[in-house]
């Protein structure tokens with residue numbers, strides 16, 4: 033399989049910001065694949081995730097901070113590369129957050145988005161992942177936590193197209209799985225289902241979600257699971273503000 037992160041091998045980005053860093057999985061990918069960097073900063077609002085990511089990266093050139101993405105405590109035009117991975121569907125106010133990401137990105141710098149999608153030609157095992165994700169998202173929503181279903185490719189692309197970036201490059205990829213019923217992966221997912229059943233216990237009108245969870249457990253046993261396909265999208269922040277230029281004409 034071709035390397036989905038080869039786009040990073042050519043990037044010499046001195047100062048990198050990864051937003052919605054979570055536990056730091058994408059920072060590992062940046063650290064291991066960028067051609068060069070001086071510093072990677074990760075930011076997230078969850079104190080638990082920030083704590084875990086801080087412990088994961090003891091190196092001096094990776095720093096993790098707790099921050100709300102809607103009001104980043106960072107200067108304008110600071111970063112050569114700003115990234116967000118596997119998180120669009122967790123952002124309640126996507127416009128405000130991308131406006132902040134673009135504010136701190138230098139003109140000529142790159143914005144990189146990685147996000148799974150739900151449509152297109154995906155295997156039965158990938159469909160299990162999509163259904164499982166959307167079941168977990170429905171439980172979160174019932175508990176008052178913002179969690180959107182996995183977006184379709186057009187939804188992600190039409191959002192990206194509105195940002196006014198130059199040289200947009202779009203790639204789609206997935207990690208093929210030899211045996212989707214592979215015990216380790218499936219055991220983890222089954223544990224996630226069991227934990228979610230416990231979360232459901234406290235909710236009223238939970239019968240439909242419980243039945244859906246039961247059928248998902250059967251599906252994991254019978255078909256297995258593999259990660260949904262992802263889009264990797266890169267664009268450049270224009271050197272001049274196109275909207276300003278238009279006003280001047």
Ligand SMILES: C[S@@+](CC[C@H](N)C(=O)[O-])C[C@H]1O[C@@H](n2cnc3c(N)ncnc32)[C@H](O)[C@@H]1O
Nearest residue numbers: 052053054056057058076077078100101117119
């Ligand atoms: C799926 S996780 C991130 C995964 C991560 N990018 C990785 O590579 O492992 C989504 C993250 O978005 C964060 N998040 C959602 N809305 C946020 C906001 N407004 N400000 C800061 N973090 C936010 C959550 O705290 C959560 O850690």
